[in-house]
Amino acid sequence: xxxxxxxxxxxxxxxxxxxxxxxxxxxxxxxxxxxxRPERVVTNxxxxxxxxxxxxxIRSRSGISTRRFAAADESIADMAEIAGRxxxxxxxxxxxxIDAVILASITYPFQTPSAAAVVADRLGTTPAAAFDVSAxxxxxxxxxxxxxxxxxxxxxxNVLVIGVEKNSxxxxxxxxxxxxxxxxxxxxVVVGPSDRPSIAPTVWGSDGSAWELIRSQNxxxxxxxxxxxxxxxxxxxxxxxxxxxxxxxxxxxAKAIDAAGISPADLTAFIPxxxxxxxxxxxxxxxxLPGTVTIARDITDSGNTSAASVPLAMxxxxxxxxxxxxxxxxxxxxxxxxxxxxxxxELP
Numbered sequence: 001x002x003x004x005x006x007x008x009x010x011x012x013x014x015x016x017x018x019x020x021x022x023x024x025x026x027x028x029x030x031x032x033x034x035x036x037r038p039e040r041v042v043t044n045x046x047x048x049x050x051x052x053x054x055x056x057x058i059r060s061r062s063g064i065s066t067r068r069f070a071a072a073d074e075s076i077a078d079m080a081e082i083a084g085r086x087x088x089x090x091x092x093x094x095x096x097x098i099d100a101v102i103l104a105s106i107t108y109p110f111q112t113p114s115a116a117a118v119v120a121d122r123l124g125t126t127p128a129a130a131f132d133v134s135a136x137x138x139x140x141x142x143x144x145x146x147x148x149x150x151x152x153x154x155x156x157x158n159v160l161v162i163g164v165e166k167n168s169x170x171x172x173x174x175x176x177x178x179x180x181x182x183x184x185x186x187x188x189v190v191v192g193p194s195d196r197p198s199i200a201p202t203v204w205g206s207d208g209s210a211w212e213l214i215r216s217q218n219x220x221x222x223x224x225x226x227x228x229x230x231x232x233x234x235x236x237x238x239x240x241x242x243x244x245x246x247x248x249x250x251x252x253x254a255k256a257i258d259a260a261g262i263s264p265a266d267l268t269a270f271i272p273x274x275x276x277x278x279x280x281x282x283x284x285x286x287x288x289l290p291g292t293v294t295i296a297r298d299i300t301d302s303g304n305t306s307a308a309s310v311p312l313a314m315x316x317x318x319x320x321x322x323x324x325x326x327x328x329x330x331x332x333x334x335x336x337x338x339x340x341x342x343x344x345x346e347l348p
Contacts, residue, residue, distance in 0.1 A: 022154025028147070028191055029198030030348045031093075031158075034086025035315040036079050036186040037302065038070040047180045050173040058180045063277020067183035067303025069168045076108045079186035080119045080164040083311075087160065087188040088123065090348075095124030098190070099156035102146055103132050104139025104163045104307040106234075106336070107170050111220075119162065129156070136214065137273045137335025138204070139163060139307035140187070144331070145202035145341060147191035162188040163307035170216070172233040181276070182234075183303030187311025189348070200260030203252055204341035210244070213237045214336035245279045245334055249342075250286035253332045256342035257287075260328070267293045268327025269317055269347065273334055274299035274309040283332075294321050306335065318347060 043066050044055040058064055070079060080103060088095060101123070103116035116130035135142045140163035147159035167182035191199070214236045222229035253272075257264060270293050272280055277299055284295055298313035305312055310333050318324060325347055332342035 024152045024154030025157070025193030026152065027194040027197050027199075028151040029194035030144070030345055031190045031192045032087050032090035032348050033311060033315045033318065034083045034088075034090060034188045035312050036082040036086070037312070038068040038074060038079070038184050040069045040071065041066050042069050042183070044180065047173075051176040051179050053176060053180065061278070062181060063280070063297070063299050064180065064303050066301045068185055070166050070184040074166075076105055076115050076164050076166055077118045077122065079166070079184070080115065080162045080188070081122045083164065083186035083188040084119060084123055084160050084162050087190050091158070091190040091192070093158060093190065098123070098125040098128050098158050098160050100129040100147070100150060100159045101125055102143040102159060102161045103130075104135065104143045104161070105132060105165055106134055106136050106139070106306060107165045107167055108132065109169065115164075116162075123160070125160070135307075135339040135341070136337055137275065137304075137306045137309065138333035138337070138339040138341045140310045141202065141331055141333040141341035141343060142204065142339070144189065144191060144199065144345070145204065145343060148199045151191060151193055158190055158192045160188060160190055162186060163309070163311050165306040165308050167234070167304075167306060170232070170234045175233065175235065177238045178234065178236050181304045183305050185302060185305040185308045185312050187308045187315060189311055189314070198346035200256065200344040202341055202343040203255040203259055204339075205252075206337045206339040208337065210338045211336070213240050213244070213338065242276065242279060244338060245275060246282040246286065249332060249334050249340060250283050252334075252340055253283060253287055253330060253342050256330060256332065256344055260344035262328065262344065264289050264293065266328055267330055267344075268324050269294045269296065269321075269329040271296040271310055271313050271317060271329050272332045274302065274313055275304050275334070294324055307333075309333075314347070
C-alpha cells in the first residue's frame with residue numbers, strides 16, 4: 001500500500017534537515033575607487049601614421065585628443081593589481097578583508113586561469129573567490145551588480161570589482177574604424193555593506209542577434225588552424241554601434257533612473273561608458289539631464305578603455321569634482337554582445 005505525498009514534502013514520520021543560509025547586509029555601497037593609467041600617451045598624430053585620417057577628424061568624430069597605451073611588458077594583471085590596491089587602501093581595508101574579486105576584461109590573453117585569480121593572489125586576498133566577467137564594455141557595471149547581490153545575499157562582505165583592458169594588443173593599427181578609439185587602463189572599486197540604499201537595481205540585458213557589430217574577426221581555433229586567418233583583432237561596425245548606443249541605451253539609462261526611484265534632477269553625475277564623445281552628448285540630451293549634472297568626459301585624453309572606462313571616468317570625475325562625493329551618479333556600460341547594464345549609485 002502506498003501513501004500519497006505532496007510533492008516537495010518529507011515522507012510522513014520523518015523530518016527534512018534545514019539548510020542554513022547566510023544573512024547579508026540589507027544594502028550595499030561603493031566604498032572607494034582606484035585607477036591606473038599607463039604612462040605612454042598616444043596622440044592622434046601618432047595614430048594617423050597608420051590610418052588615413054587627421055587629428056581634426058578624430059577629435060570631431062570621437063572627442064578623443066589622446067589615449068594611453070600600456071608598455072609591451074605591462075600586463076592585464078599588472079594594471080589591475082595597481083588599480084585594485086589603490087581601491088582597497090582608499091576603503092581603509094587590507095587584502096585579507098576582501099571576500100571576492102571580480103575582474104571584467106575582454107583582452108586577457110589566457111583562457112585559464114582567470115586574471116582575477118592571479119590578481120587576487122598578488123593583492124593578498126587569498127582565499128577570496130575570484131572570477132572574470134566577459135561582458136565587454138558593460139563588464140564593470142555587471143560586476144558592480146554581482147558584487148551588490150553577493151553582499152546582500154550574504155556570500156561576501158567586501159568585493160573588489162576591477163575593469164581592465166589592454167586593447168592595444170587586439171586592435172589593428174591600420175583599421176580606420178577602430179584604431180583611433182581604443183586604449184588601455186584599469187579602474188577598480190570596493191563594494192561593501194551599507195546602512196542605507198546606495199546601489200539601485202541594475203537594468204541590464206543583451207542582444208546576441210547583433211553580435212557581429214563588435215567582435216573578434218577570427219576565433220582562436222581559426223588562428224591556430226588557418227594560416228590565412230591571422231591574429232584575432234577586434235573589429236567594429238561603427239555607424240551601427242553609434243545608432244544602437246544612442247537610441248537603445250538612452251531608454252535603458254532612463255529605466256535605471258526610474259528603478260532608483262529618482263528623477264534626473266536628483267543626479268549629481270552621469271558616468272557613461274566612454275565610447276565616443278558624440279554618443280555621450282546624444283545620451284545626455286536624450287535623458288534631458290539638467291545643467292547641474294556633471295558629465296564624465298574622460299574619453300578626451302583616455303580614449304575608449306572598454307570595461308575600464310566607467311571606473312576610470314568615476315575616479316577622474318571625483319578627482320576633478322570632489323564636491324560630487326556622496327552624490328548620486330548614473331552609470332551605464334554597453335558594448336559587444338550586445339551587452340549593457342546601468343545602475344544609479346552613491347559615489348564614494
